[in-house]
Amino acid sequence: MIFLFTDFGTEGPYLGQMEAVLRLQAPGVDIVNLVSNAPMGEPRWSSYLLAALCRQLPVGSVFLAVVDPGVGGERLPVVLHADGRWFVGPDNGLLNTVAVHSNETHWRIIEWRPTSLSSSFHGRDxxxxxxxxxxxxxxxxSxxxxxxxxxDEWPSDISEIVYFDHYGNAITGLRHRKEYDGMALRVNGQRLAQANTFCSVxxxxxxxxxxxxxxxxxxxxRGRADRELGLSLGTLISFES
Known part of the structure; x- marks a missing residue:
């Protein structure tokens, strides 16, 4: 399976153009639009979301990951093979968290170039x-x-908000650990208790x-955490007893 992870959005031609290339060149391979609203132009925050999602998907999958504000610049085009999954995209931090969380990794620089390469749409070309x-x-x-x-310097987790879903829920770059259970989370000067799920409160x-x-x-x-708590991408969180 091919999984798409982009900040393209669902409107406009970009997602469709890229998917068209995949369907023409890999007919019969299932394509899943995993995320199309990754943090726009923010590969660092996006990397923590990608790493969390990919672990739930089959070994052997190929991830086309494009959050690429430096497209056409000096950043390298790379392929990462990590714990049996393949990741194709820019070397701008987007794939780093996947690599840090993986036991076995192999990186390659893509030297192949198509006959026609747009300077601004490497995702498609x-x-x-x-x-x-x-x-x-x-x-x-090649x-x-x-x-x-x-x-070695890339943090495996970050105590920051990295993504907001459709409902305004704030996803952080911090993997849950048992020691957090029962602790309060502090964000924007507010102290939040833990719950199992929405209907628990x-x-x-x-x-x-x-x-x-x-x-x-x-x-x-039944509310929006982003608006009601005044949250934004990069807002810091911490735990306290």
Whole structure:
């Protein structure tokens, strides 16, 4: 399967153009639009969401990941093979958290170039064709090994909000740990108790919980945590007894 992870949004031509390349070059391979509203132009925050999602998906899957504000610049186009899954995208931090969370990794720089390469749409012209080839088990395209620098300094978790879902729930880059259970979460000067799920608290009450991806999340029952708590991407959180 091919999974798309982008900040393209669902409106406009970009997602469709990229998917068209995949369907033409990898016919018969299932394509899933996993996320199309990753934090816009923010590969660092997006990387924690990608890492949480991919662990729930099959080994052998290919992820086409494009959050690429530096498209056409000096950042490298890469392929990461991590614990049996493939990731194609820019080397701008987007794939770093996946690598840090994985036991076995292998990076390669994509040296292959199409006959026509737009300077502003590598997702369609460069990353999608390589994704299709990997899905077809074709590894004949030109590449070279890459010793990825800087991963020792890359944090495996961050105590920041990295994503807001459709309901205004705030997903953090912090994986849940047992030691957090029973503790209060502090955000924007407010102290939130833990709950198991939405209906565990009264309507309108804010709380934190372990979400379905295993991340710490902030929510309001029948409300929007982003608006009601004044949250934004990058807002810091902490735990206290």
């Amino acid at each position: 460069l990353f999608a064709p390589i994704t299709a080839r990997i899905a077809n088990h074709d590894f004949s395209w 590449s070279r090994d890459y010793q990825k620098p800087g991963l 009264p309507v309108g009450q804010a709380f934190w919980y372990r979400n379905s991806m295993g991340l710490v999340e902030i929510a309001v029952n």
